[in-house]
Amino acid sequence: MFNYNTKAHKFKFQGEVTVPGDKSIAHLAITLGSLASGVTQIGNFNYADDLAVTARTFQQLGAKIHTEVNTKAMVIKGLDHQLKPLDKPLNIENVGTLESLLLGALASSPNQYEIVGGDYLSKRPNDRLVELLQAMGASYQTLGENSLPAKITGSEDLKGIVYHQDISSAQIKSSLMLAGIYAKSDTTIIRKQATRNHTEVLLNYFGGDVSVDPATIVVHPGAHLKGQSITIPGDFSSAALYIAGALLSKVSQITLPRVSLNSTRIGLLNVAKQMGAHIYVDNRSVNSIEPYGDLIIKYQKLHGTKITNKQVPFIIDEIPLIALMASQASGQTVIEGIHDVHLQLGDRIRNMRVELAKLGIVMQVNDDTIVIEGDQEIKVKDDVDSHNDHRIAMMLCIASILTDSPFQIKNIESIDVSYPSFIADMNKVLVNK
Ligand SMILES: O=C(O)C1=C[C@@H](OP(=O)(O)O)[C@@H](O)[C@H](O)C1
Numbered sequence: 001m002f003n004y005n006t007k008a009h010k011f012k013f014q015g016e017v018t019v020p021g022d023k024s025i026a027h028l029a030i031t032l033g034s035l036a037s038g039v040t041q042i043g044n045f046n047y048a049d050d051l052a053v054t055a056r057t058f059q060q061l062g063a064k065i066h067t068e069v070n071t072k073a074m075v076i077k078g079l080d081h082q083l084k085p086l087d088k089p090l091n092i093e094n095v096g097t098l099e100s101l102l103l104g105a106l107a108s109s110p111n112q113y114e115i116v117g118g119d120y121l122s123k124r125p126n127d128r129l130v131e132l133l134q135a136m137g138a139s140y141q142t143l144g145e146n147s148l149p150a151k152i153t154g155s156e157d158l159k160g161i162v163y164h165q166d167i168s169s170a171q172i173k174s175s176l177m178l179a180g181i182y183a184k185s186d187t188t189i190i191r192k193q194a195t196r197n198h199t200e201v202l203l204n205y206f207g208g209d210v211s212v213d214p215a216t217i218v219v220h221p222g223a224h225l226k227g228q229s230i231t232i233p234g235d236f237s238s239a240a241l242y243i244a245g246a247l248l249s250k251v252s253q254i255t256l257p258r259v260s261l262n263s264t265r266i267g268l269l270n271v272a273k274q275m276g277a278h279i280y281v282d283n284r285s286v287n288s289i290e291p292y293g294d295l296i297i298k299y300q301k302l303h304g305t306k307i308t309n310k311q312v313p314f315i316i317d318e319i320p321l322i323a324l325m326a327s328q329a330s331g332q333t334v335i336e337g338i339h340d341v342h343l344q345l346g347d348r349i350r351n352m353r354v355e356l357a358k359l360g361i362v363m364q365v366n367d368d369t370i371v372i373e374g375d376q377e378i379k380v381k382d383d384v385d386s387h388n389d390h391r392i393a394m395m396l397c398i399a400s401i402l403t404d405s406p407f408q409i410k411n412i413e414s415i416d417v418s419y420p421s422f423i424a425d426m427n428k429v430l431v432n433k
């Protein structure tokens with residue numbers, strides 16, 4: 001439970017906050033470091049719950065993983081693709097990205113693995129990914145209904161496929177790319193839309209052979225992955241909380257040092273600019289392989305905007321925050337092309353709509369579009385629930401700053417999935433006006 005009992009709208013965001021390292025890059029760095037030969041060192045690693053599950057999973061598969069005492073970097077002694085046979089199931093809890101990466105990584109191992117998940121992954125459909133991995137030659141036996149638990153037996157003779165993306169999912173793409181490293185022929189992904197590109201970038205950094213152009217991604221097999229050093233930039237999805245908070249709380253000004261500026265992740269910055277925000281970027285640099293910089297955000301009354309389907313993959317985890325921003329802007333905001341987001345986390349769009357309605361914020365949602373009128377006053381009608389979705393939990397924390405009426409957020413602990421110190425960090429930069 002979480003609630004501010006004070007006059008909430010008396011707060012503004014002020015000062016500087018360093019957000020944890022990027023979760024998406026960290027999942028990949030553990031996966032590639034475990035599959036590679038030699039040692040991988042991951043600096044600015046975010047020891048959040050989801051990443052602990054990914055590290056544990058690859059340890060169970062034989063990777064040697066420890067934390068460097070002084071630097072807190074994660075150090076992995078890789079397996080050179082020799083995954084250990086297991087007689088017990090791998091429990092990946094509710095880590096969606098891990099499910100996709102793991103299925104891809106296991107597709108080329110001749111061992112049989114059983115994978116079990118938590119409530120959400122025992123319902124999340126994975127049939128599309130499974131069909132594609134089966135077409136490459138892996139065999140898959142579902143023990144659930146198009147979802148976990150399942151058994152996968154990979155093949156040392158995987159063949160590459162040509163996948164015309166029907167779902168704009170970075171996870172499906174990444175999974176096929178991991179399988180493709182060890183296939184006997186090229187794996188080609190013909191894009192529906194661009195999605196986050198960390199896998200393309202990191203796979204080449206670890207010695208993979210991936211060619212990328214605007215229309216296609218091709219993984220050429222046969223590469224020998226080698227351990228690397230990487231320093232992970234701040235997670236833009238965590239930074240987005242403060243960006244939204246500062247843009248919505250009068251007289252705020254906040255600095256966010258060393259945040260990822262990967263163009264396939266920072267869609268919320270572009271949306272905020274479309275809505276009238278001025279965002280300043282300082283100290284641009286490149287950390288190992290990913291761009292980063294300091295973001296400076298000042299309060300600005302926003303106006304509504306139209307967000308197109310091409311933008312959606314770049315705001316995929318920020319839609320709840322953008323909905324909150326839109327409800328406080330002047331005029332109408334329309335977000336198009338959200339169909340694929342309904343597949344996430346037991347329907348994140350539905351859950352955010354239901355919970356924001358308890359705060360008096362309404363929106364029209366259909367299969368592919370969200371319409372949100374602006375200048376909606378927050379009127380607390382009931383306590384809210386995160387539905388165990390960390391992004392919804394943290395968006396509701398930001399909403400609580402914008403009203404005088406206290407409310408409780410049930411299942412607030414879900415924030416530990418990506419940002420365990422969020423409430424402590426936020427309290428440091430929330431000051432009286
Ligand atoms: O590749 C990744 O690390 C992720 C891809 C996205 O999922 P989808 O591929 O399902 O859109 C995103 O929502 C998730 O938080 C992380």
Ligand SMILES: C=C(OP(=O)(O)O)C(=O)O
Pocket residue numbers: 094095096097098317344345391418
């Ligand atoms: C959807 C998310 O991740 P995952 O798919 O790994 O649960 C997220 O972090 O918002």
